[in-house]
Amino acid sequence: MVNRPDDDAHATDRHHASALRLLETGPHAPRCPHGHGPLTTTNDPDAPTGVAMTCPHCGHRRSMEVRMLRALLTPHPTQPDQPLTTTTPPQPETPPLTDDTVELPARTRADLAREPLGKLAADDTRHSIDLDDDLDPQPPARGSQPDGTIRTTGWLQLGPWPISSGVWALLTGAALGLALIDLATWLTLALPAATFTTWYATIRWIRPASAARNLGRAPAAELLPGEAVRLYGPIGPVGIVDQVTPAHHQQVLVRYAGGTQHLLPAASPRHIVELRN
Numbered sequence: 001m002v003n004r005p006d007d008d009a010h011a012t013d014r015h016h017a018s019a020l021r022l023l024e025t026g027p028h029a030p031r032c033p034h035g036h037g038p039l040t041t042t043n044d045p046d047a048p049t050g051v052a053m054t055c056p057h058c059g060h061r062r063s064m065e066v067r068m069l070r071a072l073l074t075p076h077p078t079q080p081d082q083p084l085t086t087t088t089p090p091q092p093e094t095p096p097l098t099d100d101t102v103e104l105p106a107r108t109r110a111d112l113a114r115e116p117l118g119k120l121a122a123d124d125t126r127h128s129i130d131l132d133d134d135l136d137p138q139p140p141a142r143g144s145q146p147d148g149t150i151r152t153t154g155w156l157q158l159g160p161w162p163i164s165s166g167v168w169a170l171l172t173g174a175a176l177g178l179a180l181i182d183l184a185t186w187l188t189l190a191l192p193a194a195t196f197t198t199w200y201a202t203i204r205w206i207r208p209a210s211a212a213r214n215l216g217r218a219p220a221a222e223l224l225p226g227e228a229v230r231l232y233g234p235i236g237p238v239g240i241v242d243q244v245t246p247a248h249h250q251q252v253l254v255r256y257a258g259g260t261q262h263l264l265p266a267a268s269p270r271h272i273v274e275l276r277n
Contacts, residue, residue, distance in 0.1 A: 032057070036058055039062060141210050141275050142204075142208045142210045143210045145258075151209040153166070153209045153210070154212055155235055157214050160213070176191045176195075212275050217269040227272055228241075228274070231260075234271050239258075240256055240258075241254060246266070
């Protein structure tokens with residue numbers, strides 16, 4: 001019995017479809033980094049292979065390499081359920097160093113006088129300074145605890161303006177000064193200054209704490225590593241997100257730097273903050 005060309009084409013199409021389906025649902029299927037599950041293959045005219053893998057929930061995109069697509073569409077793959085491997089191209093050998101030296105002609109003072117002095121623009125200077133700043137390790141936030149959480153001073157925020165707990169210290173001192181105004185009028189100024197100084201010394205040296213400002217809210221499943229997040233509601237301590245992994249029953253496990261972790265509903269809003277100290 002001779003196979004017809006149409007039968008061979010249908011068999012090849014079925015093989016291609018099964019290979020792509022295995023890439024989407026197999027044990028080594030690429031997954032969304034935000035915890036939305038495996039990526040799906042879609043047509044992408046801008047990709048080199050014409051196919052890309054995207055997340056249907058958040059739109060995360062991963063282009064399909066030519067080597068990956070060629071391995072999937074091989075007529076007789078040996079083990080299609082194994083992860084695709086790539087070979088590293090051979091690196092060119094570096095030529096051996098030689099001891100040859102080149103003598104440069106001596107330069108006179110007159111030659112140096114004719115050369116214009118190089119000048120750095122303001123943008124170049126700022127760019128170089130920014131690069132140096134990024135290389136320096138940032139000190140830990142004030143109020144960092146052994147478990148990785150960060151103590152904060154804020155207790156209320158009206159719109160974009162946070163209200164520090166130092167306001168309570170001033171109000172307490174002012175109330176005491178007004179209550180004792182019959183004894184001495186200067187107490188109305190001395191007591192608020194004393195209570196505020198005590199508060200500042202407390203958050204600075206005795207029980208260090210950082211000032212923080214709430215920037216907005218985001219679902220727990222969409223938190224990104226490195227973001228500072230309130231651990232309990234809109235106020236209170238802050239944790240730096242280290243990893244977010246999906247769990248059962250539409251929940252996610254949020255791990256913070258230092259070892260603290262919380263099991264939260266995936267859609268529960270979390271307050272993202274900006275640390276100022």
